[in-house]
Amino acid sequence: MNKILNIKDIAPRVKEYVIENPDIARHCLPGQFIILRVDENGERVPFTICDFDREKGTITLLVQEVGYSTHKMAMLKVGDSLHDMVGPLGNATELDAYENVVLVGGGIGCAVIYPQAKLRTKKGQKCDVIMGARTKELLFNIDEFRANSDNTYIATDDGSMGTKGFVTTVLQQLIDEGKKIDCVFVVGPMIMMRNVSELTRKYNIPTIVSMNCVMVDGTGMCGGCRLTVGGETKYACVDGPEFDGHKVDFAEAMNRAGFYKEHEEKCRLRG
Numbered sequence: 001m002n003k004i005l006n007i008k009d010i011a012p013r014v015k016e017y018v019i020e021n022p023d024i025a026r027h028c029l030p031g032q033f034i035i036l037r038v039d040e041n042g043e044r045v046p047f048t049i050c051d052f053d054r055e056k057g058t059i060t061l062l063v064q065e066v067g068y069s070t071h072k073m074a075m076l077k078v079g080d081s082l083h084d085m086v087g088p089l090g091n092a093t094e095l096d097a098y099e100n101v102v103l104v105g106g107g108i109g110c111a112v113i114y115p116q117a118k119l120r121t122k123k124g125q126k127c128d129v130i131m132g133a134r135t136k137e138l139l140f141n142i143d144e145f146r147a148n149s150d151n152t153y154i155a156t157d158d159g160s161m162g163t164k165g166f167v168t169t170v171l172q173q174l175i176d177e178g179k180k181i182d183c184v185f186v187v188g189p190m191i192m193m194r195n196v197s198e199l200t201r202k203y204n205i206p207t208i209v210s211m212n213c214v215m216v217d218g219t220g221m222c223g224g225c226r227l228t229v230g231g232e233t234k235y236a237c238v239d240g241p242e243f244d245g246h247k248v249d250f251a252e253a254m255n256r257a258g259f260y261k262e263h264e265e266k267c268r269l270r271g
């Protein structure tokens with residue numbers, strides 16, 4: 001259980017892990033996540049399930065090396081096992097009600113929109129994809145996205161691929177061209193999700209964001225993933241991870257997300 005069957009380098013400091021866990025693979029749905037510990041003393045870290053294979057009993061995670069635990073995970077090899085994993089947690093993404101959907105992914109967030117693109121294509125539903133990154137080296141699975149969308153657009157901050165600018169630059173262009181958009185689903189850095197939500201608010205386009213909060217227990221007990229949504233307290237682990245982007249208090253969420261950064265960096269440097 002929790003044995004790593006395959007590791008693939010996807011982008012600098014980003015690895016794809018195929019992990020054996022038949023119980024989670026049997027029950028999970030796109031949009032749900034797991035919480036794992038790399039070793040006995042490890043912190044509990046949430047990861048979205050990017051893909052799964054019910055027959056093989058495997059799930060796929062994309063892990064960006066950003067802190068102490070993800071650094072420890074990057075040291076593991078094929079054949080090693082993670083100490084423990086719980087899931088599937090959270091609610092599945094519900095986009096079936098919308099006909100014309102634009103999936104927006106920023107950086108590693110592209111890994112979260114991929115199963116949605118795959119699922120919609122499998123069901124014969126329309127979807128366009130906007131992928132954003134600082135530079136082209138940080139983009140991944142572009143061919144897979146092209147095969148699983150009506151259109152895949154790319155934005156890079158430095159212009160090394162696609163439109164020079166942000167995902168909002170491309171989204172604004174699509175809106176200006178009169179493209180019919182019934183819903184935008186966006187996953188990425190909080191500031192990006194906030195900016196997309198601010199843009200779509202002006203045009204009354206329903207927008208769903210996937211909140212990548214700090215999580216501990218994943219069961220609504222610890223309060224680590226607390227958010228304010230539409231003036232109400234919500235917990236990303238049990239009420240989300242997806243919420244109406246027009247109602248999320250991003251200022252508060254970003255403030256809380258930055259809370260552990262210094263401690264995290266100290267742990268990482270200590271090794």
Ligand code: FES
Pocket residue numbers: 214215216217218219220221222223224225226235236237238
């Ligand atoms: S992770 Fe503890 S309340 Fe959500």
